[in-house]
Amino acid sequence: MSVHITRKRGLLNSGQGGIVARIVVFVVILVPIAVATATAFAAKYLDGDPFNPEPLVFSIAGWQIAVISSAPRMDLLVLSAAGLIVVALGSVILEGGASLRILHPLRNQLPWALPWSPEGQPPTVVVVLPAHNEETTLPATLQALMKQTRPPDRIIVAADNCQDNTAQVARDLGAEVVTTVGNTGRKAGALNQVLAQVLPTLRRWDFVLIADADTVLNPRFLETGVTVMVNDPGIDAVGGMFFGEEGAGLLGQFQRNEYERYQLQIKQRRGRVFVLTGTASIFRAETLADVAQARGALLPGRPGDIYDTSALTEDNELTLALKTLGCRMTSPPGCSVATEIMPTWRALWTQRKRWQRGALENLGSYGFATATLRYWGQQFGLGYGVIALTTAYLLLLISALAVNTWQWFPFWVAVTVIYGVERTVTVARGGFKAMAVAAPLVLEVAYAFYLQAVFISVLKDIVVQRTARWGHVQREGAIDES
Numbered sequence: 001m002s003v004h005i006t007r008k009r010g011l012l013n014s015g016q017g018g019i020v021a022r023i024v025v026f027v028v029i030l031v032p033i034a035v036a037t038a039t040a041f042a043a044k045y046l047d048g049d050p051f052n053p054e055p056l057v058f059s060i061a062g063w064q065i066a067v068i069s070s071a072p073r074m075d076l077l078v079l080s081a082a083g084l085i086v087v088a089l090g091s092v093i094l095e096g097g098a099s100l101r102i103l104h105p106l107r108n109q110l111p112w113a114l115p116w117s118p119e120g121q122p123p124t125v126v127v128v129l130p131a132h133n134e135e136t137t138l139p140a141t142l143q144a145l146m147k148q149t150r151p152p153d154r155i156i157v158a159a160d161n162c163q164d165n166t167a168q169v170a171r172d173l174g175a176e177v178v179t180t181v182g183n184t185g186r187k188a189g190a191l192n193q194v195l196a197q198v199l200p201t202l203r204r205w206d207f208v209l210i211a212d213a214d215t216v217l218n219p220r221f222l223e224t225g226v227t228v229m230v231n232d233p234g235i236d237a238v239g240g241m242f243f244g245e246e247g248a249g250l251l252g253q254f255q256r257n258e259y260e261r262y263q264l265q266i267k268q269r270r271g272r273v274f275v276l277t278g279t280a281s282i283f284r285a286e287t288l289a290d291v292a293q294a295r296g297a298l299l300p301g302r303p304g305d306i307y308d309t310s311a312l313t314e315d316n317e318l319t320l321a322l323k324t325l326g327c328r329m330t331s332p333p334g335c336s337v338a339t340e341i342m343p344t345w346r347a348l349w350t351q352r353k354r355w356q357r358g359a360l361e362n363l364g365s366y367g368f369a370t371a372t373l374r375y376w377g378q379q380f381g382l383g384y385g386v387i388a389l390t391t392a393y394l395l396l397l398i399s400a401l402a403v404n405t406w407q408w409f410p411f412w413v414a415v416t417v418i419y420g421v422e423r424t425v426t427v428a429r430g431g432f433k434a435m436a437v438a439a440p441l442v443l444e445v446a447y448a449f450y451l452q453a454v455f456i457s458v459l460k461d462i463v464v465q466r467t468a469r470w471g472h473v474q475r476e477g478a479i480d481e482s
Contacts, residue, residue, distance in 0.1 A: 022462065022463055023364075024360050024361075024363060024364045024462070025360070025459050025462050025463055028360070028379045028380065028382075028383050028459070029383060029459065031380045031383065032380055032381075032383030032384035032386070032387055033383075033387065035380075035384055039083075090377070091374070091377070102326050102327075102328055104326065105325060105326025105327070106294075106298055106324060106325050106326050107290045107294070107325040107326055107327065108326075109298070110290050110293050110294060110298075111293070112204070112286075113286065113289035113290065113292070113293055114199070114202060114203055114204045114285055114286050114289050115203050115204065116203065116204055116205075117203040117204060117205045117206070123203075123205050123206050123207055123226070123230070124153045124154075124202065124203075124206040124207070125150070125152045125153050125154075125206070125207045125208075125209060125222060125226060125282075126152065126153060126154045126155075126156065126198055126202065126206070126207070126208050126209070127145055127152045127154065127155045127156065127208075127209045127210075127211065128156050128158060128191065128194050128195065128198065128208060128209070128210050128211075129141065129142075129155070129156070129157045129158065129175075129210075129211055129212070129213045130158045130160055130187045130190045130191050130194075130210075130212070130213065131157050131158060131159055131160065131162065131166050131170070131213035132160045132161060132162060132166075132187070132190075132213075133162050133163060133164045133166060134162075134164075134166050134213035134214060135164045135165045135166045135169045137213060137214035137340075138157070138166060138169050138170060138173075138213050138214075139169060139173060140216050141211070141212075141213055141214060141215055141216060142155065142170070142173045142174075142175055143173070144216045144217045144218075144219075145217065146173075146174070147219050148217065148219060148220075148221065148222045148223065149219055149220050149222070149223045150220075150222040150223035150226055151222075152209065152222060154176060155174070155175040155176065156175065156176045156177075156178055156194060156198065157170035157175045157176065157177050157178070157213070158178050158180060158190045158191065158193070158194045159177055159178070159179045159180065160180045160183055160186075160187070160189075160190035161180065161183060166213075167179060178193070178194050178197065180193050180194075181193070184309075185307075185309030186309070187278075187307075187314060188305075188307035188308065188309045188311065188314040189307075189309045191210065191306065191307050191314075192305045192306055192307055192309065195208070195288060195292075195306050196304070199285060199288060199289055199292070202285040203285065204284070204285060204286035205233075205284065205285070205286070206284075206285040207225075207226060207229065207282050207283065207284060207285065208282070208283045208284075208285055208288060209222065209225075209280065209281070209282045209283075210278070210280070210281055210283065211240075211279065211280035211281075211337075212278065212279050212280070212339070212340075214339075214340050215240075215279050215280050215337050215338070215339055215340075216245075216337065216338045217240075217280055217337050218334075218335075218336050218337065220334050221240070221280065221334070221335050221336070221337065222282070223334075224332055224334030224335050225238040225282040225332070225334075225335050226282065228330065228332050229282065229284065234328050235328050235329070235330055236283065236284050236287040236322060236327035236328055236329060237273075237276055237281055237282065237283045237284070237287060237322060237327065237328075237329045237330075238281065238282040238329070238330055238331065238332065238335055239273050239275075239276040239277050239280075239281045239329060239330070239331040239335070240277050240279050240280035240281060240331065240335050240336065240337040241263050241266060241331050241332075241333060241335055241336045241337070242259055242262075242263075242277055242279045242280075242336070242337050242338070242339040243256065243259050243260065243263065243336060243337075243338060243339070244256035244259050244338070244339060244340075244341045245338050245339065245340060245341050246341075247341060247343070248341045248342070248343045248344075250437065250443070251341075251342070251343070251344070251345060251348065252341045252343070253433055253434060253437045254437065254443075254444070254447045255341050255342065255348070256341070256430055256434060257427045257430060257434050257437060257438060257444070259339075260426065260427045260429055260430045260434060261426050261427065263429075264426055266331050267333065272329075272330065272331075273319065273329040273330060273331050274319075274374075275315060275316050275319050276315060276318060276319040276322065276329055277315055278314060278315030279315075279337055279339045280335075280337045281315075282335075287322065287327055288306050290325060290327075291306050291318070291321050291322070291325070292304050292305060292306050294321070294325060295308070298324065298325065299321045299324060299325070300365040300366065301321075306318075308321075308365075311358060311361065311362060311365075312354050312355075312357055312358030312361060312468055313354065313355055313358025313359060313362065316355075316358055316359055316362055317358070317362045317365070320362055320365075320366050320371060320372060320375070323371040323372075324366065324369065324371045345450075349454060352451065352454045353454055353457060353458050353461070353468070354468060356454060356455055356458045357458045357461065357462065357468050358468075359375070359378075359379070360379065360458065360462065362375075363375055363376060363379065382452075382455055383455075385448075385452065386452045386455060386456065389445075389448060389449070389452065390449075390452070393445075416441070419441070420438075420439060420440075420441050423438045423439070423441065423444060424438045424439045426438075
């Protein structure tokens with residue numbers, strides 16, 4: 001059987017990485033600026049005098065307070081509503097475009113790489129855990145795997161460049177250990193080495209769970225994920241619904257609130273995956289084999305690799321690879337996992353810069369396509385958010401300093417209250433602490449500025465070609481490599 005494979009050309013290829021990365025930054029900056037400028041001109045044209053009619057002024061405890069009852073003109077409100085509708089329709093169109101790849105999957109160009117499963121034989125589930133100096137966290141991860149209602153058939157720990165007792169801890173707890181050899185590709189390289197040994201022993205309908213060595217799965221994770229994929233043979237991967245572990249005070253609660261809202265978004269999308277999390281995801285063996293065949297031709301990366309070792313965010317890159325091939329993915333509610341929380345602002349800064357830069361570089365690798373348009377839209381949204389949030393609060397500060405009287409706009413107070421209710425309700429499942437952090441708004445607004453500073457820092461680093469840092473959280477009792 002001869003198969004013709006046409007090379008997929010993204011924006012990014014070897015020798016041009018710096019130039020194309022700068023082009024990506026330019027596009028991500030230019031589009032939001034253009035939209036923000038158009039919005040500002042429309043508002044200036046449509047809005048009337050915000051200080052007309054005369055405000056009601058009264059005093060409380062020596063403070064002069066002016067209540068301005070006017071609201072924006074109706075045509076401006078209609079324009080704003082139209083803008084929201086356009087954004088919503090755009091999202092639907094982008095989702096529809098991505099779904100076309102599932103109807104006509106690119107993977108059909110690839111030959112079968114694995115044998116069929118014998119009739120009536122249940123699938124095998126193999127777990128692969130990449131671990132770098134994880135002796136302190138690995139026991140909880142392995143114990144959770146062994147308590148699964150659908151136990152895995154094999155558990156393999158990829159001990160990658162470890163200077164601690166990770167390998168021995170894994171053996172003592174009953175796991176197989178594969179020690180990487182000469183790996184310089186971090187987590188992705190370790191996974192490639194192990195999967196190159198494991199995949200040839202599997203059949204098309206067998207499953208591979210890839211999880212971090214500091215992840216604790218709920219007891220029904222494997223049962224839920226495997227059942228979903230057995231009942232629907234068209235699903236190629238199941239991603240975990242992750243929530244943050246306890247601890248780290250206010251900083252930890254900010255992150256847990258983020259994860260709560262992400263889970264809510266996935267539920268609203270009926271399980272459709274935005275990023276197939278590296279924290280814990282289940283794959284069909286044939287799906288991973290297809291990716292390995294497509295590398296270097298239909299997908300970026302080296303032929304035979306499942307993970308692209310040049311990607312900073314290997315889970316995001318693999319998600320784009322699967323969507324490019326036309327694979328279906330889901331995140332069912334029963335597949336929840338507890339993942340690590342960054343314990344310090346410095347660790348969070350490093351993590352989020354890696355995530356953000358990896359996302360931008362992955363888009364450079366894949367270019368503009370139906371599989372990536374929604375991800376481009378997300379980056380444009382981040383850029384617009386920087387402009388909008390910074391401008392709004394800067395104008396608010398200038399206004400506060402320019403007048404001697406507190407000015408209250410009931411219309412905008414009502415809008416703020418609605419926004420505050422939304423932020424509180426969307427984290428209600430996280431409990432009282434989550435809602436207490438969300439309700440005042442000011443705390444999460446400050447956190448939003450922090451994340452936007454990360455975004456700006458990443459854009460700057462790409463422009464000046466600063467080397468990205470991977471980052472590794474130092475756990476209590478672990479070896480310090482600094």
